[in-house]
Amino acid sequence: MSGEPSAGAASGIELEPLFYPKSIAVIGASQNLLKPNGIPVPLLLTFDYQGDIFPVNPKYRSIAGIKCYPTVFDIPGEVDLAIIGVAAERVLPCLRECAAMGVKAAIVFTSGFAEISVSGMSAQQEMAELARNSRMTILGPNCLGLLNYYNGNTSSFFFHEKPGRLAYPHFLSFITQSGGLGEIIYQMVLQLSVGFNYFISTGNEADISFAQILDYLARREEVTVIGGYLEGLPRDGRLFIDACKRALERRCLVTLLKVGRTGEGAAAAASHTGALVGEDRVYDGLFRQVGVVRADDVEQMNALIAFYAAGRIPAGKRIGIITISGGGGVVVADKCPQYGLEVVQLGEQTRSELQKIFPSYGITRNPVDITSQFLVQPDLFQQTIKLVMDDPLVDAGVYFYNLELPDPQAPRRIIESYRAVQKPLFIFCWPSGKEMALDAKRELIQAGIPVAEHISSGLWAIASLADWVARAERYQPVPAAAVKAYGKQGANLILSRGCRSLTESTSKQILSAYGIPVTREITARCPGEAVQAARELGYPVALKVESADILHKTEAGGVALNLCREAEVERAFYEIMDRVKSYRPGARIEGVLVQEMLRPGLEVIVGVKQDPVFGPAVLFGLGGILVELLKDVAIRVAPLREQDAREMLEEISGRLLLEGIRGEPPRDRRALVNILLRISELAVDLGDKIEEIDITPLLVYEEGAGAIAADALIILKN
């Protein structure tokens, strides 16, 4: 899985001096090893960095045996990368000097910028401007720096030693928005006998962003797995998406510990969709879309990395469980369904073969219980593993039990059994404090066997790997979105209005231009026109006030339903006008929309909301209490592929209503998928003008009978 770095990746060229500098200057280098700016020089030496190192500090003649220069200007050669760990107030002058000297990249360790104060924020903005106006890229400030384990470019104050022999050296690339957590995760990953190729702490991201680093890594052949700790992207949302897609296309696993699940800024929103699309839910939907495996916890991420490192990917989710104590098997089996894993029934042949070698009290059904008999019957363990793993019904195996048994041969037995089979086999054990178990675990891990100490996380990782590879296999890029002719029509309709929100009628015209079916309807300016319209549409009809100033028509008394006669239409017209005028006296009223009454169907909501980072996000949910009470919705970032739209339908808890339950027919999911794709196109075309779209309800009929927007609202950008 590891390899040598590829020279000159297609793009990301501007980050080369950061990752592969020919020379590094350490500004403010110190002889004090406990200070951030005292660490880089010895660290570079420890990791055998072969380029030139230029410590800069007027106080010293040399540092760690290397000549020290009083200022940047005294450095005799070209500087590719400068490390800056000086006091906050000295950072900007230093950066300017570096830029003036033609330094290509800088890393700023120093904190005390945007993270603490308004003045820090403005200093950081100056830093960003400097980067834009010079040809120097800047990582940080407030970051731990960067580590490249190929060339020893350890431009960091993360003081650590060269790792010993690892089962999987040069394996993981890691990007972190928290230096502190990054350090801990680094140490934890090493315990899995997994090494790093790159490790980058992005800090405040004044210039270089998380997404840019991801993009750089995703382009490099030697990078096969990228992990990360992510709090949120301040910008470069589209670059992030493209980088993730690129990674997925070339089967580079991306797994992120994304925090902020609960910190959804529930800002006041004008539409239902607006209120339902929280920032974190967009990440969630997007991650599924582009195959990023979202870890909920460091235990999950580490299990995933360890399992992936071992290089055996489950072809499916049918699990065979092997244990030496019944209880252990039960505990694992019990949790499988939670992660979509199936404790498969073993084939007849497997069971009868097991029967032949098992003691009478062994259990040959899954979970398979060898019992402690293997202590006296040495081959039993290996034979069992082989039989279970060779069963064509089994996609992956889990061997669970502690390593505390008084059997010094246990690790060797497990290693041999593992190597004797081809399919993925994962070893689960609970964390023991016993020396024997710790040693055994270490032995297994060093032999490259995938081990997890947390059952739930291990099962999650198996399921996630199976999902990820399935997603990568069926991945298809979105066809390049072309602005359609009707896009212009929509845009013109919008531009012809001067207000924040469009009326229902205008909103529907735009939807209709994109091929989304809407109710037949006619705007009437007087009772006579209303009656005429009703006659054209056919009874029964609904009347709805048409005014861009009134977003909530029902609340304003601006709606009358199920009108069956001329007299009813006439009366309703007057009543609506009266009620609306008293509800909002100054409202501009364009008339009353006379609309066909739709026959009942399954009510769903389809919507769009602009995400500040990723652009338009498309929402789908079932109408009624499922969406209102349980926020049971699926979200994806536009543009959608057909596959995304189909997954949205699968994802909601109320999906059975679409499939048809309680004698209800299956619904026209094909029509629904089509509408999601159309609204995605609309959102991409007109994304610069539209803030939110709400189609609620959209009525979905039985298979083949389509779906129609009963009401719609488009809110424009300010």
Place this chain on the structure above:
Amino acid sequence: MSGEPSAGAASGIELEPLFYPKSIAVIGASQNLLKPNGIPVPLLLTFDYQGDIFPVNPKYRSIAGIKCYPTVFDIPGEVDLAIIGVAAERVLPCLRECAAMGVKAAIVFTSGFAEISVSGMSAQQEMAELARNSRMTILGPNCLGLLNYYNGNTSSFFFHEKPGRLAYPHFLSFITQSGGLGEIIYQMVLQLSVGFNYFISTGNEADISFAQILDYLARREEVTVIGGYLEGLPRDGRLFIDACKRALERRCLVTLLKVGRTGEGAAAAASHTGALVGEDRVYDGLFRQVGVVRADDVEQMNALIAFYAAGRIPAGKRIGIITISGGGGVVVADKCPQYGLEVVQLGEQTRSELQKIFPSYGITRNPVDITSQFLVQPDLFQQTIKLVMDDPLVDAGVYFYNLELPDPQAPRRIIESYRAVQKPLFIFCWPSGKEMALDAKRELIQAGIPVAEHISSGLWAIASLADWVARAERYQPVPAAAVKAYGKQGANLILSRGCRSLTESTSKQILSAYGIPVTREITARCPGEAVQAARELGYPVALKVESADILHKTEAGGVALNLCREAEVERAFYEIMDRVKSYRPGARIEGVLVQEMLRPGLEVIVGVKQDPVFGPAVLFGLGGILVELLKDVAIRVAPLREQDAREMLEEISGRLLLEGIRGEPPRDRRALVNILLRISELAVDLGDKIEEIDITPLLVYEEGAGAIAADALIILKN
């Protein structure tokens, strides 16, 4: 928290010889230390058991220096407890000999009984009979035995050493249905510096059950926390409930790792309730009812035990988080809401005090970030902990960070800070493999500081402790259930029928006898009677076929709704008769039920199902898709207290519908609670006759307007 055992607890006297034997015979004792029957004698010596030990084996003269007897009959004194580890076929003869000798209790290690075969099952039944017919109790077979750390009665083949110095010796009592898992958990708990007072492996439970052991422990004063691994109770459900209640009343924490969440035997059920009340869901409801903390994983259970051992119980769920790296605080804060914990906003005063001592880049809002500044400002750490914990808005504190810092003083600082405050403070760290971190963790734990290495489990444990203590504080026993006069009436109504299910009308008469409001209705035998009944009830009315042979009236075409005129009633009568007769030709039809039409209300389902272990369980859920799609129901075991009924209403995801949303009024929850209590009484009174009850829909009206059963079905026991 620990103490000396109480002498002669009120009951459970029959288990005294098992726990506190004056003498122990080891039948089939072996000199081979690797065999189960070779372990007990040396183990008893290691643990300084002071009673008489009688090894029995004709092959040896002595074992471990103790005289060995050829047979049980050769033992010169009384035997309280016999340990039996002989081959399966020898077990029953041995037990008979022991019983004949007046042995009071026996432990059977041997496996190969009900867990493996039908013949094993019948041997086990013989064992159970022997126990019933003699005065000898039996633990096992297929068990690891019992350990009493007060008197050194280590009648087990769990070979282990005397634990070293522990922060909390003699603290945990543990009951396990899996010996193997029990051993692992034992070792894990010791790593928390928590010791055991009792440890019992129950095996196949031929005689002594999990519930009996729980009952015994719950009565003992020195037992303050009981943990357990539970797969399922084969019997003694009511004893289990009483034991849990007794434990809760005296503030003894019970926490069980109960597996089987997904193994619900979805057997075909006649009623909706029957299909919804799965075996595991009854456990779930019952555990809430009696204050058993259900752990989902060993990490959760261990965190709970460690936190409880430290003896500081959170008075609420408002958490203050302290970290030395921003990211660490975010990771913890992010997970709090998932467990109902609030990352509370700190008081103004706290923040301004923190401001005074913090570096400019420190963060004084919760999560509080000291930054690495504490390395150079030694008192900062302790001062911050004190300020945050002293904030009256904070119920409990979490200090999260790794222990990998190059600061040998870190553990001392944490210990001093912990001891300087009174409120609960929990230390979270990720599992590090670094020696420094391992040592630091050990130091903290040995000092009795509560440490958790798994964030989610730690937060779960804090929330669970807060919930548990709140539940214990408001715990009130159920008033002794008295069979009411109307109970007899119900019973008579039932006895007068000869069929499996009762008609709607009879079912409702029974509900009505228990004070549950039902529709007004009259049974009519001919169209004339139907018209007369409709006149009496007032239009509109519904007609429903009345037949104990037809469970699903709508399906049979046996229902007509909203009839407004005499002619409609007459026609409906004939039509129903026609349809029902062709639907089920031989059905006994008692007539047609003429029923008032209820005005619309919130539809809910209330039901009862007999659980094979716990007896009648009461179910509550919202009608419609929430219950059908999402199985959104609450379950409790009868009898219910008012508090249980109220909690059921709170527990369902759709509870907002009861509270009133979308312009709907709040519903009459008081009436609903009352109905749940009434049906609970009914279920207790008539539990020996009734298998299932379904009230669906029960219509719940706005506050003060009550609730009425629109339809009801009672299914009798076979």
